[in-house]
Amino acid sequence: xxxxxxxxxxxxxxxxxxxxxxxxxxxxxxxxxxxxxxxxxxxxxxxxxxxxxxxxxxxxxxxxxxxxxxxxxxxxxxxxxxxxxxxxxxxxxxxxxxxxxxxxxxxxxxxxxxxxxxxxxxxxxxxxxxxxxxxxxxxxxxxxxxxxxxxxxxxxxxxxxxxxxxxxxxxxxxxxxxxxxxxxxxxxxxxxxxxxxxxxxxxxxxxxxxxxxxxxxxxxxxxxxxxxxxxxxxxxxxxxxxxxxxxxxxxxxxxxxxxxxxxxxxxxxxxxxxxxxxxxxxxxxxxxxxxxxxxxxxxxxxxxxxxxxxxxxxxxxxxxxxxxxxxxxxxxxxxxxxxxxxxxxxxxxxxxxxxxxxxxxxxxxxxxxxxxxxxxxxxxxxxxxxxxxxxxxxxxxxxxxxxxxxxxxxxxxxxxxxxxxxxxxxxxxxxxxxxxxxxxxxxxxxxxxxxxxxxxxxxxxxxxxxxxxxxxxxxxxxxxxxxxxxxxxxxxxxxxxxxxxxxxxxxxxxxxxxxxxxxxxxxxxxxxxxxxxxxxxxxxxxxxxxxxxxxxxxxxxxxxxxxxxxxxxxxxxxxxxxxxxxxxxxxxxxxxxxxxxxxxxxxxxxxxxxxxxxxxxxxxxxxxxxx
Numbered sequence: 001x002x003x004x005x006x007x008x009x010x011x012x013x014x015x016x017x018x019x020x021x022x023x024x025x026x027x028x029x030x031x032x033x034x035x036x037x038x039x040x041x042x043x044x045x046x047x048x049x050x051x052x053x054x055x056x057x058x059x060x061x062x063x064x065x066x067x068x069x070x071x072x073x074x075x076x077x078x079x080x081x082x083x084x085x086x087x088x089x090x091x092x093x094x095x096x097x098x099x100x101x102x103x104x105x106x107x108x109x110x111x112x113x114x115x116x117x118x119x120x121x122x123x124x125x126x127x128x129x130x131x132x133x134x135x136x137x138x139x140x141x142x143x144x145x146x147x148x149x150x151x152x153x154x155x156x157x158x159x160x161x162x163x164x165x166x167x168x169x170x171x172x173x174x175x176x177x178x179x180x181x182x183x184x185x186x187x188x189x190x191x192x193x194x195x196x197x198x199x200x201x202x203x204x205x206x207x208x209x210x211x212x213x214x215x216x217x218x219x220x221x222x223x224x225x226x227x228x229x230x231x232x233x234x235x236x237x238x239x240x241x242x243x244x245x246x247x248x249x250x251x252x253x254x255x256x257x258x259x260x261x262x263x264x265x266x267x268x269x270x271x272x273x274x275x276x277x278x279x280x281x282x283x284x285x286x287x288x289x290x291x292x293x294x295x296x297x298x299x300x301x302x303x304x305x306x307x308x309x310x311x312x313x314x315x316x317x318x319x320x321x322x323x324x325x326x327x328x329x330x331x332x333x334x335x336x337x338x339x340x341x342x343x344x345x346x347x348x349x350x351x352x353x354x355x356x357x358x359x360x361x362x363x364x365x366x367x368x369x370x371x372x373x374x375x376x377x378x379x380x381x382x383x384x385x386x387x388x389x390x391x392x393x394x395x396x397x398x399x400x401x402x403x404x405x406x407x408x409x410x411x412x413x414x415x416x417x418x419x420x421x422x423x424x425x426x427x428x429x430x431x432x433x434x435x436x437x438x439x440x441x442x443x444x445x446x447x448x449x450x451x452x453x454x455x456x457x458x459x460x461x462x463x464x465x466x467x468x469x470x471x472x473x474x475x476x477x478x479x480x481x482x483x484x485x486x487x488x489x490x491x492x493x494x495x496x497x498x499x500x501x502x503x504x505x506x507x508x509x510x511x512x513x514x515x516x517x518x519x520x521x522x523x524x525x526x527x528x529x530x531x532x533x534x535x536x537x538x539x540x541x542x543x544x545x546x547x548x549x550x551x552x553x554x555x556x557x558x559x560x561x562x563x564x565x566x567x568x569x570x571x572x573x574x575x576x577x578x579x580x581x582x583x584x585x586x587x588x589x590x591x592x593x594x595x596x597x598x599x600x601x602x603x604x605x606x607x608x609x610x611x612x613x614x615x616x617x618x619x620x621x622x623x624x625x626x627x
Contacts, residue, residue: 017290022112025121026105032357033128034106034364036096037255038089039081041384041415043391045431045472048414052430054083055418060220064229068194068428068440070236072229073219074174082370082384083418085377088379093371095171099136104128106143110320113150123332130343131315137172138290139316141183145190145286146156146320149279152194162191162200166207169436173212184208193274193282232428235437242548243436243576245300245560246473254302258310262295263336265314268334281418287317293553300560304345311342340371394458398496401456401503408454410488411477416458417549425454433472433480437578443482448487449509457492457504462600468598474574476566477601482582486511486540489585489594489601489626502599506577512625514540514583527567527609531621533589538602538624545617546580546610567609573608583622592626 041051053075056067063073071078080092104124111120130187148161165187173180191200216226255376269287274280290313298310318334370376392413399420406425409417411432417424429435435444436501461468462477471477478485490511517531517539533539548561555561564575588595588602595602608615 012245014430019117022105022109024119025117026108026124027101027120029108029124029128030101030104032360033125033365034100034360035128035132036080036093036100037363037367038093038380039079040380041081041083041388041418043388043413043415045412048409048412048416049431050070050079050081051418052085052414054081054088055414055424057219058084059424062225063221064225064227064232067430068232068236068443069430069434070177070240072174072177072180072233073221074171074215075176078169078175082377082380083372085381089374089377090371092368096136097368099140103136103140103143106140106147106149107316109147110143113322114319114331121401127315127335127339130339131312132346133305133342134312134316135179135294135309136528137168137179137183138173138186138294138313140296141168141186141190142286142290142313142316144597145186145193145361146283149193149274149283150322155197155279158191158194158196158200159203161170162196162204163207165190166204167211169204170208170215171213173208174215177237177612178293178297182289185289189282189286189289193279193286195278232440232443235440236434236450239437239440239578241296241300241556242561242578243433244473245563246302247563254307255299258295258298258302258307260291261311262291265317267289268318271321271324271327273324287321287378290317290357308342308598310337310348311345313391315339315342327383355395385419385421390414392419392496392500393498394420394501395498398458398501398503401496401505402458405456405505407456407458408448410462411459411462411471411480413460416460427453427484432477432484433475435481435484435579436576438483438582441483441579441582444481445483445487448484451506455506455593457488459502459504459599460500468572469490469600469603474572475576476573476603478601479573479579479584480576481579482584483579485585485601486583488537490612494594494599497599499598510627512627514622514624517621517623519621522610522617522619524610524612524614524617526617527607528619529607530586531623533587533623535589536591536626537589538592538595538626539586539588540583540622540624541586541608542583542620542622543575543610543617544620545615546575547577552613562612564610564612567611568605569607570603570605588626594626 039050041047049069053069053071057073059074061067069075076088077092077095080089080096082089107124107127108117108120111123115123144161144165148158153161167189169180169184172183188204191204202484213223217223266288269284269291274283274447294310295314298306315335315338318331318338323331329573370380394416402420402422405423407417407422408426409424413424414424414430427447429440429444429473432444435441462470469477471480488504490509491506492501495505496503520528522528530541531539546564548556552561563579564577564580566575585602586605586608592602594600608619
């Protein structure tokens, strides 16, 4: 060995002997790799539901009744946006800053049990560069649970873990529906694997329930709305896989890659070793829960965000699970490979040197200053509103139609309501495409039909300017969702429009009853003719047999269901199984102006053919007079 190599090893040994605590190293790593900052409002579908969440918080809307979405009343904590000055900017920023710092502390704590503290700090910094879409709360719950299973803290330490874990779980349960339950299960498995006593488990559940109820009330939510929040949240979860699966949007190699990665990760998990069988099973269960939960999200929405989130957690799992003797290099190699994969999916470019501690520290200072400076927030918010108004270009005449009126925005560009500061009064599932079960569709339809609902609707065409009748994932806007669309037709009429925007005003219900127009027994792949409507009539259909059932439910749980599509003389469109029997408008007779033009609310279909599965179908047709 050369003298230089010996000197370096001696220096490294002295550095390792210093052995600072993870509570010191973690915050330093967090500052050098700082990633917490404010999002700037822009137009778009995802940006718009963030605007909706923040406006709901600002206006103290009731979740479960007035607002139903995949996020709860604490959903704004998941990402800081500059929508409103003051607490609605400060609190989400502080929450994310605390989560990010705790994540860095637990990451260092886990890594230093595999390597020394200095390599752990350097690896952590590299991971911060690559893992841009990590679910921080899930990663923290995973690392903390793995650590207590390995370390077996004393009575006071176990009780502290149970209490803080219960608080984190309570916050996340009111945050995002796909994350909160995972955090609860992971923390509970950690307690079981560490042989927590009954009092620790009781403390966990007591803090979990108390924090949920306390925070629910603190956000201005009536306790009586909690059952509706739970019931409608279950509807959102139950219908997600059937309605939101993406098909033919990504190369099939991505799907195979996700499945192969999940299998390899499960095999790696099962190879981990702890002191006893209970710890072994609990740690394996933690990893399996996380792997399956985010594998499921990745195979439903095969896009950059969900793929990056899956591979980020997989990368962390490969170092969280203690490897067998001699397999540490494989553990680190798996972590590195999947971290790079996560970065590729998140950015769509090859990862390269980009860790800039000076820029990160500057970002920390700048964003923290913004979080505490309401004047700075107001200036940035005003600039965002001006940019959005220039982009949207809603004419003054249409804006005057909204003045003094409760306004809903459809089908999803809610950001316009924030930009123009209208009196936002949405249907509960305020992004129409998310009302994908019959119950959620009816919930929206009831509010649209009610005199206490909005009295104006600001509409924009679909995502594709060349095909304004198409919405998200190739669905027809007229069926997304169908009962709400019928309620809109019956209770609103156009009072003005431009190329991109239309305003509807409330009128007395102008629709007659749905009169049966015949039933046709058919099957998948067989064309069915649509009855002829009379003057001022609309023909609708309720399709029975299109729902997911039988063995396909197992496929839907483990993977995703088959895609249903309606083939017609005007092209092919996606059909949501959960609302196929809610009454799809098909064609209109003479004298129905809402059936023509760029903002047509009724398609013109002469025949139907449902594809994507097999079995018997029944098409119940109806005619409805529209005055």
